[in-house]
Amino acid sequence: MHEPMHEAPHAAPTTFIGKYIFSFDHKVIGIQYLLTAILMAVVGGLLSLMIRLQLQHPEMQLLGPPEAYLAWVTMHGTIMVFFVVSLAISGFANFLIPLQLGARDMAYPMLNMLSYWTIVPSVLLMLASFFVPGGAAAAGWTMYPPLSAVPEAVPGSGLGTTFWLLGMALFIASFTMGGLNFLTTIVNCRTKGMTMWRMPIAVWGFFIATVLGLLAFPPLTAAALMLLFDRHGGTSFFVTEMVVNDQVLLPGAEGTPLLFQHLFWFLGHPEVYVLVLPCVLMTMEIIPVFTRRPMFGYRPSVWALFVIGFLSMIVWGHHMFVTGMNPYIGEYFSIATVIITAPFAILGVNLLASLWRAKIKPAVPMLFALAVISAVGFGGFGGLFLGTVVSDIYFHETYFVVGHFHLMIGTVTLLSLFGALYFWYPKMFGRRMSEKLGRIHFWFTAVPMITIFILMHMQGLGGMLRRTYDPGAYDYNAGANMMLRFPITAMAFILFLAQFVFFWNFFRSLKNGEEVGENPWDATTLEWTTPSPAGHGNWPGALPVVEHDPYEYDGDDFTPQGRVVETASEEGGNA
Amino acid sequence: MSLSVQQRAACNRTLTMAVIVTVVMLFTGFAAAYLERSHTTDVWQRIELPSVLVWNTGVLVLSSVVLEWARRRGRTDGIAWATGLGVLFLAGQIWSWVELREQGVMVASHAHASFFYMLSGVHALHLIGGLCALWAARRKRRILPFAAGFWHVMAGVWIYVLVVLTVL
Numbered sequence: 001m002h003e004p005m006h007e008a009p010h011a012a013p014t015t016f017i018g019k020y021i022f023s024f025d026h027k028v029i030g031i032q033y034l035l036t037a038i039l040m041a042v043v044g045g046l047l048s049l050m051i052r053l054q055l056q057h058p059e060m061q062l063l064g065p066p067e068a069y070l071a072w073v074t075m076h077g078t079i080m081v082f083f084v085v086s087l088a089i090s091g092f093a094n095f096l097i098p099l100q101l102g103a104r105d106m107a108y109p110m111l112n113m114l115s116y117w118t119i120v121p122s123v124l125l126m127l128a129s130f131f132v133p134g135g136a137a138a139a140g141w142t143m144y145p146p147l148s149a150v151p152e153a154v155p156g157s158g159l160g161t162t163f164w165l166l167g168m169a170l171f172i173a174s175f176t177m178g179g180l181n182f183l184t185t186i187v188n189c190r191t192k193g194m195t196m197w198r199m200p201i202a203v204w205g206f207f208i209a210t211v212l213g214l215l216a217f218p219p220l221t222a223a224a225l226m227l228l229f230d231r232h233g234g235t236s237f238f239v240t241e242m243v244v245n246d247q248v249l250l251p252g253a254e255g256t257p258l259l260f261q262h263l264f265w266f267l268g269h270p271e272v273y274v275l276v277l278p279c280v281l282m283t284m285e286i287i288p289v290f291t292r293r294p295m296f297g298y299r300p301s302v303w304a305l306f307v308i309g310f311l312s313m314i315v316w317g318h319h320m321f322v323t324g325m326n327p328y329i330g331e332y333f334s335i336a337t338v339i340i341t342a343p344f345a346i347l348g349v350n351l352l353a354s355l356w357r358a359k360i361k362p363a364v365p366m367l368f369a370l371a372v373i374s375a376v377g378f379g380g381f382g383g384l385f386l387g388t389v390v391s392d393i394y395f396h397e398t399y400f401v402v403g404h405f406h407l408m409i410g411t412v413t414l415l416s417l418f419g420a421l422y423f424w425y426p427k428m429f430g431r432r433m434s435e436k437l438g439r440i441h442f443w444f445t446a447v448p449m450i451t452i453f454i455l456m457h458m459q460g461l462g463g464m465l466r467r468t469y470d471p472g473a474y475d476y477n478a479g480a481n482m483m484l485r486f487p488i489t490a491m492a493f494i495l496f497l498a499q500f501v502f503f504w505n506f507f508r509s510l511k512n513g514e515e516v517g518e519n520p521w522d523a524t525t526l527e528w529t530t531p532s533p534a535g536h537g538n539w540p541g542a543l544p545v546v547e548h549d550p551y552e553y554d555g556d557d558f559t560p561q562g563r564v565v566e567t568a569s570e571e572g573g574n575a
Numbered sequence: 576m577s578l579s580v581q582q583r584a585a586c587n588r589t590l591t592m593a594v595i596v597t598v599v600m601l602f603t604g605f606a607a608a609y610l611e612r613s614h615t616t617d618v619w620q621r622i623e624l625p626s627v628l629v630w631n632t633g634v635l636v637l638s639s640v641v642l643e644w645a646r647r648r649g650r651t652d653g654i655a656w657a658t659g660l661g662v663l664f665l666a667g668q669i670w671s672w673v674e675l676r677e678q679g680v681m682v683a684s685h686a687h688a689s690f691f692y693m694l695s696g697v698h699a700l701h702l703i704g705g706l707c708a709l710w711a712a713r714r715k716r717r718i719l720p721f722a723a724g725f726w727h728v729m730a731g732v733w734i735y736v737l738v739v740l741t742v743l
Contacts, residue, residue, distance in 0.1 A: 002585070009578050107578075107586040176597060184589045188582065214597050219604030226608065229693060234683035237612065254686070259611050263604060 004191045008104035008537040022117070024109035027534060029116050030095030031428060034421070036123060037088035038506075040079050043127070045496050047076035052489040058470035069469035070138040071156045075130070077141030078164065082171055083123060085275050085413045090115075090178050092282060092420055093206040095428065097182055099527035100200045102191025102544050102562065104537045107184040115177035122170035129163035137164035140467075142264055145238040145257045149230045150249065162231070165224055172217050172224075179210040186210075191526070193546030193562060197302075200525045200550045200561075201295065204302050205281030208309045209274045215313065216270035223263035230255070258323055265316035273312045275409045277305065279416035283372045284350065286423050288551040289523045290366035291358035292558070295551040297350045304343035311340045321389050322396045330389045337387035344380065351376070359555075363521075364438035368419030371446035372412055378450065379407030382457055397467075400460025403453040411449045418445065418502070425506075426520045430532045431513030437505040444498030448491035455484050524561050525550055541566055584717065591721040595728050598701060602732055605697070606739045609690050613743060620685045624740065625674040631667035632737065634660055639730040642709070646723045651713055657726070658709045661702065668699055687740070694736045698729070705729050 013019040023029060050072055054063050063069050094112065098105055106112045129136045138156030139147035147153045148161050186207050190199070199207075226237040236253035238260045243249070288295045295301075317325065317333035351373050360366060382404035385391045395401060418441075426432050462481045464471055471477045471485065519528040526546070530539045546562035578586070613619045638660030645653020672692070682692045708722035 003579070003582050005578060005582065007578070108590070180590055180593050183593050184586045187589045188585045214593060215600055218597050218601035219607070222601055222604035222608060225693065225697070229682070229689060233689075235689040235693075236683075236686065237608065237689065254616055256612065256615055259608055262611070263608060266604070 002188050002190045002194075004543050005103045005105070005107075005189045006543065008109075009107070010105065010109045012536040022113055024105070024113050025536065026094050026098050026106045026109070026112060027428070027538075029112055030091045030093075032116050033087050033091030033094060033119070036119065037084050037091060038503075040083040040087065040123065041499075044076055044079040044084055045499065047072050047079070049492060049496055051076060052492045054469055055471060056485060056489045058472060063469075066469050067138055067154045067156065068135060070140070070154070070467065071136045071160065073467065074138050074140050074156070074164075075126070075136045078137075079126065080410065081141060081271070081275070082168070083126065085279075085409065085417070086171075086175070087119065088417045089206075089209070089275065089278050089413075090175075092202075092417070092424070093182055093210075093278065094178070095424065096200075096527065097185050097203060097206060098189070099427070099530070099534065099538060100203055100525050101186065101189065101194055102526045102539075102546065103185060103189040104539075104543070106181045107189050108181050111177050112181050115174045115181065118170050118174035118177065122167045122174065125163050125167035125170070129160045129167070132159040132163060134158040135160055137161040142261075142268065143227070144264070145227065145230065145255075145260050146240075146242060149227055149239045149257075149260075150242070151231060152249075165228060165231075168224060169221075172221055175213060175217060179214050182206055182210045183214070191543045191546060191562070194526075197299070198546055198549055198561070200285055201298060201301065202278070202282045202285040204305060205278035208305050209278045212270040212309050212312060213274045216267045216274075219263050220267035223260055223267075227260065258320075261320055261323060262316070265319045266313075268319060269316040270309075270312045272405075272409055273308060275413050277308065279413040279420075280347065280351075280372065280376065281305075282420045283369045283416045284347075284354075285525075286365050286369050286419055287351070287354045288553055289423075289521050290361040290363055290369070291354055292361070292553045292555050293354070293358055294549075294553055295350065296353035296356075297346070298549070298551070300346050301350045304346035307343040308340060308347075311336060311343070315340065318387050318392070321392045327389075334387060334389045338384065340387075341380075341384070348376065348380070363422075364433075364435055364442055365419045365423035367439070367442045368415050368422065368446070371442070371450070372415045372419065375407055375411040375415060375450055378454060379404060379412060382407065395460055397465055398460035399456045399464045399466060402466055403456030403460060406456070407450070407453045411453060415446060415449065418442075421506075423521070424527075425509070425513075426516045427527055427532050427534070429510055429513070430515060431509050432516050432520060433505050433509045433513060437501055441498055441501045441505065444494060444501070448495040448498070452488050452491050452495070455488050459484050459488075522556070522558055524548075524552060524558050526562050529560060529562065529564055539564060580717070587718065587721050591724055595725065598728065598732065601697070602694075602735065605690075605694055606735075606743075609739055610743055612686055612690075616686065620687060622675070622680050622685055622688045622691065624691065624737075625671040627667055627671050627674065628737065631664055631671065632733065634667060635664045635730050635733055638664065639727050642723050642726055646719055649716075654709060654713050654719070658706060658713075661706050661709065661726075665699055665702060665706075668695055671695070691740055694740065698733055698736055701732070702729055 010024045013023060020028060050063060054069055063072055134155035136156055137160045138154050139161065143164070147157055151158045186203060229235040230238050236250065236255040238255045238257050239250055239253045240255060240257070241248050241250055241253050284295065315333055315337045317329060318337045321330050382400065386395055386401060386404055422433055422438055459481050464477055464481045472482060516532055518531055526544050529544050542564055544562040544564045548559050548561050550561050552559040638657045641653055641660065642657035645657060680688050682689055705722065705726045708718065708725060712719040712722040
């Protein structure tokens with residue numbers, strides 16, 4: 001049962017702190033999430049530059065001993081996955097769900113505020129872990145034991161890993177609070193006429209991602225708790241006796257590290273879709289606006305989403321083909337993985353057919369959308385090789401894997417998020433970002449990003465191993481692998497520098513951007529029926545009533561999905 | 576707070592369902608780990624679970640039954656009784672830990688003991704959450720159905736934990 005949320009579930013804030021710091025307003029919380037994500041993106045980006053510098057000049061020992069290199073890699077992965085892409089998606093979900101569904105706010109604004117303020121200590125713990133004795137965690141973002149379970153294993157396995165685990169515990173708590181809110185709002189707080197099948201497709205993305213997250217995070221919580229017991233309680237869930245130099249490190253321990261990998265990837269694989277699906281669907285949301293045509297295949301795409309979501313829960317083993325698993329199980333995981341290609345192809349057809357013979361308006365958000373389509377294509381092809389056991393056994397632990405997952409959960413997501421930011425910026429701040437600077441940012445972001453990771457696929461084909469801090473130490477890397485090293489590093493720097501154009505554009509436009517009205521893009525969905533930026537309670541008068549499907553475009557003509565009926569007798573205004 | 580009563584109830588229902596699914600997935604994760612661990616070790620040593628757990632399980636089930644009766648009849652004293660029985664259950668759990676400790680069975684003694692301490696501990700934490708919800712429901716009657724739903728599920732989860740620890 002759903003019904004319109006006629007009044008905001010909280011009073012309008014009166015103080016600065018209530019309005020901007022401990023705000024209950026979903027729009028402010030969304031922007032807080034986005035700003036935190038941008039801040040962490042700078043940290044994560046700097047780490048990636050340090051990684052590239054180390055690989056480029058291993059003789060300089062820029063980062064200190066080899067273990068330090070692993071710590072930077074670990075923190076780069078952790079920050080980018082959980083504190084950049086996840087947080088940015090939470091930001092957009094917070095901002096868009098009530099606005100696109102015609103609700104005054106989230107169902108539980110207080111919970112929403114707590115969700116953001118749980119992330120803050122989590123971020124601080126992660127950042128602080130660089131400065132504890134031994135440095136940050138170094139077991140990879142996957143935190144495999146024994147490096148994560150035995151505090152003496154490497155320097156980062158001490159306090160750094162403890163901080164990491166505490167930070168993740170807070171992250172999971174925050175994600176759960178946010179997810180419960182998203183789910184409840186989507187299910188129960190849609191406005192009149194907004195049936196599930198009329199929801200903008202981005203909301204479907206947030207919905208599926210939230211369901212996946214709520215199902216997949218608890219087993220990781222279980223694994224993290226067992227890991228804490230192993231580290232601090234002397235248990236042996238994941239650790240074995242470990243004989244090093246004829247010395248038994250943990251006598252009597254009889255656990256199995258593989259167990260952790262299963263529990264981790266039971267989260268880890270759905271997590272990939274938690275990141276990718278909302279991003280791809282936000283891109284889908286943008287495309288009809290600039291092709292000025294209805295979306296191709298809305299319903300099949302949503303059904304495909306359900307299938308992808310279900311399949312993502314049962315394919316985790318394809319991350320573990322080389323762990324010595326039973327070949328029959330490997331074959332099952334392989335087949336299940338390759339089956340995901342079918343529903344993903346439906347999304348691909350949607351993306352491509354939406355462009356077919358369209359008069360595309362090449363605004364900046366649309367440019368990013370086009371780049372996302374190519375990144376999904378390149379990334380998806382790599383997935384076929386990694387999802388198949390026979391080829392994965394060769395590619396595993398090489399740069400082929402690095403290139404693949406960076407294309408999917410790095411490039412696809414970040415390009416989508418940039419596109420979404422350029423697109424919804426006017427609704428957030430009432431001004432437009434500069435198109436000219438946007439174009440410069442686009443070309444110097446999309447081209448290096450996609451190229452870097454395609455080149456990494458090639459290095460992987462050449463056998464270059466992941467996690468080595470000095471690739472030159474191996475003779476087989478001497479040819480093409482070493483030749484590709486410099487272009488990748490150079491492009492990583494270009495990519496990073498290009499982001500300053502974005503920062504300049506983002507912050508300058510807050511004051512100097514062109515002011516816009518309600519609907520600067522001539523778009524149909526509900527968020528464009530309220531002033532930019534929207535005030536407390538989202539609509540100044542009554543809530544809009546939905547009468548149409550979300551994407552009724554016909555060239556420059558369009559039918560808004562809903563409209564605000566001012567004559568309605570409902571009590572609505574409380575702005 | 577100005578959502579309509581029906582809307583608030585609908586939101587609470589969705590929220591409770593989602594919380595329950597999350598909790599169930601947590602314990603499913605633990606059970607999967609238990610299954611894997613108990614079947615891949617050559618010698619799976621079981622500890623003998625303290626006999627107080629049998630009585631204790633009865634207390635929790637009774638608490639659930641009393642709560643359901645109170646919810647249907649709208650009896651505040653029933654909620655108080657159910658809450659009291661819940662506290663008694665927690666005390667019983669602590670007693671079982673003390674008993675194990677006296678036998679010299681610590682958290683790191685055997686993998687089976689580790690699982691017992693961890694699972695009963697995590698369950699107890701969730702139960703404390705349930706107790707808070709019941710306490711709040713004494714005043715705010717409209718959250719009672721959801722607090723009760725969660726409480727019943729937690730009783731079910733405890734029985735599930737016991738089955739996992741004794742049968743698998």
